Amino acid sequence: MSDKKKKKLTPIQQQYQDFALKREPKRQLLKNCLYAFFVGGGICLVGQGITQFYIHFFDFNEKTAGNPTSATLIFLSVIMTGLGFYDHIAQKAGAGTLIPVTGFANAMSSAAIEHRSEGYVLGVGGNMFKLAGSVIVFGVFSAFVIALIKVIFTKYLGGF
Amino acid sequence: MIQGRTWLFKRKPTIIASAAVGGPMEAKGPLADDFDLLHGDLWFGQDSFEKAEKKLLEEATERAIHKANLRKEDIQFFLSGDLMNQVITSSFTARTLGIPYLGIFGACSTSMQGLALASVLVDAGFAKYVLSATSSHNAAAEKQYRYPTEYGSQKPPTAQWTVTGAGAAVVAPTGEGPRVTAATIGRIVDLGVSDPFNMGAAMAPAAVDTIQTHFHDLQLSSSAYDLVLTGDLGQVGYTLAHDLLEEQNFRFPKGCYADCGLMIYHPDQPVFSGGSGAGCSATVVFGHIMNRMRRGELKKVLVVATGALLSPISYQQKESIPCIAHAVALEAGGDEKQ
Numbered sequence: 001m002s003d004k005k006k007k008k009l010t011p012i013q014q015q016y017q018d019f020a021l022k023r024e025p026k027r028q029l030l031k032n033c034l035y036a037f038f039v040g041g042g043i044c045l046v047g048q049g050i051t052q053f054y055i056h057f058f059d060f061n062e063k064t065a066g067n068p069t070s071a072t073l074i075f076l077s078v079i080m081t082g083l084g085f086y087d088h089i090a091q092k093a094g095a096g097t098l099i100p101v102t103g104f105a106n107a108m109s110s111a112a113i114e115h116r117s118e119g120y121v122l123g124v125g126g127n128m129f130k131l132a133g134s135v136i137v138f139g140v141f142s143a144f145v146i147a148l149i150k151v152i153f154t155k156y157l158g159g160f
Numbered sequence: 161m162i163q164g165r166t167w168l169f170k171r172k173p174t175i176i177a178s179a180a181v182g183g184p185m186e187a188k189g190p191l192a193d194d195f196d197l198l199h200g201d202l203w204f205g206q207d208s209f210e211k212a213e214k215k216l217l218e219e220a221t222e223r224a225i226h227k228a229n230l231r232k233e234d235i236q237f238f239l240s241g242d243l244m245n246q247v248i249t250s251s252f253t254a255r256t257l258g259i260p261y262l263g264i265f266g267a268c269s270t271s272m273q274g275l276a277l278a279s280v281l282v283d284a285g286f287a288k289y290v291l292s293a294t295s296s297h298n299a300a301a302e303k304q305y306r307y308p309t310e311y312g313s314q315k316p317p318t319a320q321w322t323v324t325g326a327g328a329a330v331v332a333p334t335g336e337g338p339r340v341t342a343a344t345i346g347r348i349v350d351l352g353v354s355d356p357f358n359m360g361a362a363m364a365p366a367a368v369d370t371i372q373t374h375f376h377d378l379q380l381s382s383s384a385y386d387l388v389l390t391g392d393l394g395q396v397g398y399t400l401a402h403d404l405l406e407e408q409n410f411r412f413p414k415g416c417y418a419d420c421g422l423m424i425y426h427p428d429q430p431v432f433s434g435g436s437g438a439g440c441s442a443t444v445v446f447g448h449i450m451n452r453m454r455r456g457e458l459k460k461v462l463v464v465a466t467g468a469l470l471s472p473i474s475y476q477q478k479e480s481i482p483c484i485a486h487a488v489a490l491e492a493g494g495d496e497k498q
């Protein structure tokens with residue numbers, strides 16, 4: 001817990017939090033990291049395989065194969081979310097399934113599935129970006145800031 | 161009669177019938193035989209989880225009324241609560257039943273809040289038959305309180321698994337069955353825990369406060385009950401409550417202290433720290449414990465149902481979790497045996 005948050009607690013609350021922390025089962029950090037590494041890496045490996053597949057059997061090159069690869073992974077992730085086992089893999093894999101594009105697809109499709117009962121417009125449409133929305137907002141904003149920095153450096157300062 | 165914060169019931173209202181209905185996870189648990197009805201999936205043939213939970217509560221209440229050999233019209237009041245916003249499950253069930261209804265909310269402590277209030281009504285002579293019920297549904301609760309059910313987030317080992325289940329009990333002035341002898345109403349205890357994935361740690365101090373008050377109010381020794389049962393502390397909260405009590409030199413005899421959240425599932429089921437939710441204590445008490453009391457295996461039981469009174473908004477606004485625990489003392493019925 002952050003120090004800022006600690007300050008707001010009364011001494012009795014602080015004492016209890018320490019008491020509770022001592023007895024709390026810890027997250028298995030090393031095991032979680034290894035799972036995340038191998039599952040996340042596995043997803044990337046599958047992605048690489050798909051890229052090779054598109055380059056080999058279709059008219060794509062290394063640059064253009066990226067888009068159909070992402071689309072395929074998104075498709076697979078949504079299917080797995082719909083069939084109900086993406087969340088079970090994610091419980092083990094953690095960041096391994098969250099970080100790749102499959103995690104983003106899962107965030108959107110799970111919210112869409114969840115709110116189907118409230119109708120297509122208010123339910124699916126209104127809630128689809130419930131989790132993914134902030135990724136888009138801050139993703140687009142940080143991309144804008146980075147682009148701005150790049151332009152300033154390369155155009156006006158002559159670059160490095 | 162009142163002693164401190166504890167109500168003592170003169171007429172000792174009787175739980176003449178009770179019922180428990182559960183879902184797929186509960187069917188795989190060690191208490192499966194104590195459920196009146198178990199479902200194989202989370203939908204129960206409905207098109208939303210909210211409707212599924214309503215069905216769950218309807219089934220539990222109908223079964224309890226049926227087991228009491230009564231008709232709906234005989235029940236004078238229906239006290240019910242659940243975890244959904246605006247207690248919709250309870251209100252919609254009350255619409256189906258058509259019985260005068262009081263909606264209550266105590267989060268996971270609702271089971272004993274309802275039973276205590278039902279006993280008060282019956283003991284004071286304001287009602288002959290009162291139906292008290294509560295429910296929770298894993299997916300409906302996840303949807304409201306956390307993330308979509310299929311969202312791949314990793315939960316920490318301190319998290320708990322919301323029970324899909326409903327429990328109902330019919331309380332009457334006389335009859336056969338376990339009797340309600342006393343009830344201690346809890347006060348809010350908030351020791352600053354704000355992590356909704358660690359509700360056991362948040363609720364443990366509330367359970368300890370109510371247990372201590374109950375034993376103090378009635379001047380009981382720690383061996384007064386065959387079983388003291390907390391509602392849904394899970395492994396984390398159960399250990400904490402035990403250690404907190406021990407610090408105050410309060411020890412239960414071995415095997416006389418248990419937690420519903422640990423009883424309802426096998427340790428190898430993927431439920432993290434244990435079961436939680438309003439349906440947790442309701443199904444364990446109104447199913448398993450009632451059956452054991454009727455069989456004479458347990459004479460005196462104290463149920464301390466614990467509730468974390470947070471909302472998704474309060475948690476996002478970084479509020480800590482206010483917790484409560486209500487205790488109800490039960491005694492095996494004497495009518496048929498003595």
